Amino acid sequence: MTDEPLLRVSALSKFYGSRVGCENVTFDLWPGEVLAVVGESGSGKTTLLNCLSARLLPSSGTASYRMRDGQLRELYRMSEAERRFLMRTDWGFVHQNPADGLRMTVSAGANVGERLMAVGDRHYGKIRATAVDWLSRVEIDEDRIDDEPRAFSGGMRQRLQIARNLVTGPRLVFMDEPTGGLDVSVQARLLDLLRGLVTDLGLAAVVVTHDLAVARLLSQRMMVMKDGRVVESGLTDRVLDDPRAPYTQLLVSSILQV
Amino acid sequence: MTDIATYNFAYLDEQTKRMIRRAILKGIAIPGYQVPFASREMPMPYGWGTGGVQVTASIIGPDDVLKVIDQGADDTTNAVSIRAFFKKVANVAVTTETGQATIIQTRHRIPEQPLTAGQVLVFQVPIPEPLRFLEPRETETRKMHALEEYGLMHVKLYEDIARHGRIATTYAYPVKVEGRYVMDPSPTPKFDNPKMHRSPALQLFGAGREKRIYAVPPFTDVVSLDFEDHPFEVQTFDQPCAICGAENVYLDEVILDDRGGHMFVCSDTDHCEKRREDGHRGHLAPEAHPVLGKTEPAE
Numbered sequence: 005m006t007d008e009p010l011l012r013v014s015a016l017s018k019f020y021g022s023r024v025g026c027e028n029v030t031f032d033l034w035p036g037e038v039l040a041v042v043g044e045s046g047s048g049k050t051t052l053l054n055c056l057s058a059r060l061l062p063s064s065g066t067a068s069y070r071m072r073d074g075q076l077r078e079l080y081r082m083s084e085a086e087r088r089f090l091m092r093t094d095w096g097f098v099h100q101n102p103a104d105g106l107r108m109t110v111s112a113g114a115n116v117g118e119r120l121m122a123v124g125d126r127h128y129g130k131i132r133a134t135a136v137d138w139l140s141r142v143e144i145d146e147d148r149i150d151d152e153p154r155a156f157s158g159g160m161r162q163r164l165q166i167a168r169n170l171v172t173g174p175r176l177v178f179m180d181e182p183t184g185g186l187d188v189s190v191q192a193r194l195l196d197l198l199r200g201l202v203t204d205l206g207l208a209a210v211v212v213t214h215d216l217a218v219a220r221l222l223s224q225r226m227m228v229m230k231d232g233r234v235v236e237s238g239l240t241d242r243v244l245d246d247p248r249a250p251y252t253q254l255l256v257s258s259i260l261q262v
Numbered sequence: 263m264t265d266i267a268t269y270n271f272a273y274l275d276e277q278t279k280r281m282i283r284r285a286i287l288k289g290i291a292i293p294g295y296q297v298p299f300a301s302r303e304m305p306m307p308y309g310w311g312t313g314g315v316q317v318t319a320s321i322i323g324p325d326d327v328l329k330v331i332d333q334g335a336d337d338t339t340n341a342v343s344i345r346a347f348f349k350k351v352a353n354v355a356v357t358t359e360t361g362q363a364t365i366i367q368t369r370h371r372i373p374e375q376p377l378t379a380g381q382v383l384v385f386q387v388p389i390p391e392p393l394r395f396l397e398p399r400e401t402e403t404r405k406m407h408a409l410e411e412y413g414l415m416h417v418k419l420y421e422d423i424a425r426h427g428r429i430a431t432t433y434a435y436p437v438k439v440e441g442r443y444v445m446d447p448s449p450t451p452k453f454d455n456p457k458m459h460r461s462p463a464l465q466l467f468g469a470g471r472e473k474r475i476y477a478v479p480p481f482t483d484v485v486s487l488d489f490e491d492h493p494f495e496v497q498t499f500d501q502p503c504a505i506c507g508a509e510n511v512y513l514d515e516v517i518l519d520d521r522g523g524h525m526f527v528c529s530d531t532d533h534c535e536k537r538r539e540d541g542h543r544g545h546l547a548p549e550a551h552p553v554l555g556k557t558e559p560a561e
Contacts, residue, residue, distance in 0.1 A: 085409045092413075107417070110396075114420045121420065122413025128423050128489040150424050 008070060010035045010176060010208050011056070016065035018051050024232035025051035029065070031227065031237065035175065038202055038209045040223035040240065042216060042255070048232035049212040050180055056210060057097055057178045058087045069176070092122050096169030100181035102161035105168070106153045112139065112164055113149040119172045138167040142197060159190035163197065170201065177202075179211045183218055195221050216259055220244055228252045272319040273351040278302055282320035282475070286466060289477035294439030295407070296390050301473040305347075310340060311369060312470025314386035315347070318367045321382060321466070322348065327355045327557065329363035334371035334512065334529035341369075349558070357557040358532050370433070372454040374511050374533040377463035379480060385448045387469035390476065392436045392446035412444050415487055423492055432497065438485045439478055447484075453496045453512045458484040503528045504546040506537035 009032035018025035026048035033039055041049045054060035056067060058079045067079045072094065079087065091097065099105040106115050116135040117125075125131055136146050142163035153161050162182065169177060182198065183191040199222060202209060211222055219226050220240055227237040228249065236249040247253045270276065278300075285299035304312040322328065328348050332341040336358035344367060345356045357363050360373040367384040377383060393403045396414045406414065415436050422430045435452035439445050447455060448467060458465060458478060465478040478484060488494040502509045504525035511533065513526040525546050528534035538547065 084405075088409060088411065107396075110417055110421055111424055113424055114417045117420055118413055118417050120413075121416040122411065126416070126488075126490050128420065129491050131420065132424075 009033060010037075010070050011210075012068045012070075012076065013056065014066050016052070016055055016062050016067060018048075018055050018060065018062045024048070026055070026229070026232045029227075029234055031234075033176075033208055033210065035208050036206045037225065038207075038211060038223040040219035040226040041210065041212045041229060042214060042219050042226055043229035044214060044255075047229040049214075049229055051232075052229070053178055053180055053210060053212045057091070057095065058082075059097075072175075092119050093172050094174050094176065096174045096177035098162075098165055098169055098177065098179040098182050100184045102153065102158070102165045105165045106161060108154050109152060111150045111152055112144065112156070115153060115164060115168050116171050119168065123172060134171060138171050139164075141201070142167045143193075159186055159194060162186065162194060166198065166201070170205065170207075173205070175208060177207055177209045179209060179213075181213055181215075182211065183213070183215065191218075198222060216244060216256065228255065269351045271324075271352055272322050272348070273304075274302065274316065274319045278316075279320040282316055285475045286317065286320065286477060289466070289475050290464070290479050292443070293478055293482050294443030294445040294476060296474040296476045298473055299475050301470045304470065306343075308471040309388060311344060311367070311386035313468030313472075313475070314367050314369070314384050314470075315344060315468075316470060317384045317466050317468035317475065318344075318348065318365060319352075321384075322352055322354060322365055324352070324354065324560070326364045327357050327362055329357050329360065329366045329532075330368075331366065331371055331373070331530075331532075332369045333514070334373075335531045337531060349560075353560050355557060355560045359536075359557060360530075360532050362557050368450075370449050370451075371512070371529060372450060372457045374508075374528070374530045375536075376457075377461055379462040381463040383461075383463050383465045385450070385465065385467045387446070387448040387467045387474070388471070389434075390446055390467065390469040390472050390474040392434075392444050407443060410442070412438075415444055416489070419487060419489065419492075423489070429488065429492055429494070435494075436487050438483075438487060440482050441485075444487070445476060445478075445484075451497065451512055452486065452494075455484070455486045455494070456496065460484075499526060501526055502544060503534060503537075504544040506534045506542045506547065507544040508534065508537055508542070 011033040014030050016029045017027045029052055043049050055062045061080060068076045069079055070076050113135040116138050117131040120131050139149060144160055144163060153164055183194055213219055223240050226240045226243050227234050230251045236243060236252045244256055247256045282299055285297045289297045304315055330341040330345045332338040348354055349356055360375040365382045369386045391403055393414060396418055397403050419429050433451045434446055434449045435455055437445050437447055460481050462480050464480055467476045486494040499513045503513060505527050508528055512529045514529045515524055516527055517524050
């Protein structure tokens with residue numbers, strides 16, 4: 005880890021009319037660090053994630069990202085072209101519902117290859133070889149490369165979505181409930197895979213989840229949100245083992261014990 | 263009482279023609295860019311060339327000589343009707359000879375005979391957006407054009423190779439115009455794509471239902487998209503035209519009987535006739551052949 009943050013967020017707020025989406029969120033994210041944002045539904049996690057990934061413009065506040073050339077650039081002052089370019093090269097976005105992040109009517113190989121083609125790769129053989137490599141890394145059989153994601157199970161779709169996002173070697177990945185809607189054994193394998201990839205590639209990630217187990221497994225640091233505000237933040241182990249805010253205590257004690 | 267109410271010259275009123283000409287000029291200024299225009303109702307159904315007819319009506323003058331082809335042929339319903347339409351509403355000379363025409367309205371072919379400077383080729387376009395079947399949102403496709411995000415176009419070609427082992431798109435093959443806009447060359451066979459590249463003729467595209475006009479000015483680069491290891495190539499035919507013996511032209515398959523008999527003939531009827539006049543014969547050529555209309559002067 006370097007001593008310069010990758011993403012610097014300061015006093016970020018998003019209002020929907022008079023309703024609060026998220027309010028006054030400030031944090032830094034360092035390269036290679038995984039930050040979990042937890043909270044119940046409606047607490048503003050997804051709004052925050054959409055603002056951070058510049059899919060949504062905040063009402064106030066700033067977020068700056070350190071580009072590959074080392075310069076810190078303010079996200080909301082970039083042109084849309086630059087933001088979209090960032091989104092398909094240096095960033096990834098893993099949606100909760102894979103259908104939102106995949107092209108369901110083109111083959112798995114093309115889904116993985118799209119980003120490569122978008123940045124100018126024009127060699128079919130190389131694109132395909134990279135797609136094969138990435139499919140194997142996310143444990144999808146090579147002979148499924150020409151199948152459409154429609155023919156895939158939920159877990160496979162999610163892994164395909166991850167491959168599609170990571171193929172350009174991004175430095176920052178946003179994940180919105182990456183294990184939502186999957187059964188527990190599939191969840192466990194996906195988490196294992198994600199943890200491996202994040203460590204191997206040195207990815208920084210912002211993971212939104214309501215599942216504290218996901219946060220514990222994946223993240224080094226977490227933020228707890230309630231009603232659009234951050235009520236507690238700190239090292240994941242510390243927050244989960246010694247929650248300070250009453251809401252966090254409630255959240256931690258609500259985990260079902262099997 | 264022979265005088266009935268007459269149409270304005272070339273059917274459209276002058277204000278409409280000005281509006282369409284402005285769209286055409288903008289299209290020429292930004293090669294390959296789809297210019298929205300206020301498409302009018304025409305006395306024909308959408309899909310029959312309402313866009314092309316409006317473009318032709320806006321640029322045609324009394325001295326023009328018009329040729330209309332439908333899949334390369336001068337004698338099919340669409341071509342005959344549109345030719346008759348302009349003969350009636352603009353009283354212009356019409357022709358079937360490529361070399362004689364100043365304006366050629368076409369549905370899905372480019373004549374075999376190379377076009378020359380000063381000629382205008384007007385394409386009838388059903389769906390102007392090359393990204394449409396990959397991205398259904400118009401707001402998104404416009405943004406993609408604006409930001410030059412064309413990776414998706416190659417996704418389609420990738421899919422072709424993955425499925426068929428080669429790029430199987432044979433018509434409406436996407437091209438990049440002057441290194442900037444990706445354009446649908448209308449459903450012409452990809453055989454005709456190379457003819458668009460640096461053509462001395464002005465090429466105009468009209469989509470009536472979709473309300474878009476775009477253009478390729480003379481001597482503009484038109485490059486078909488491809489992969490380095492799967493380069494663009496045109497269709498080849500393993501036999502010459504059965505009537506005129508032409509090779510390296512686009513051929514239509516004609517069914518001769520219900521026992522599997524068929525022949526391949528030039529899709530460009532004018533080209534085929536010219537060759538027969540010059541004495542070329544294919545293996546199924548009739549002894550004598552009827553001659554089509556050729557040029558009919560204005561009355």
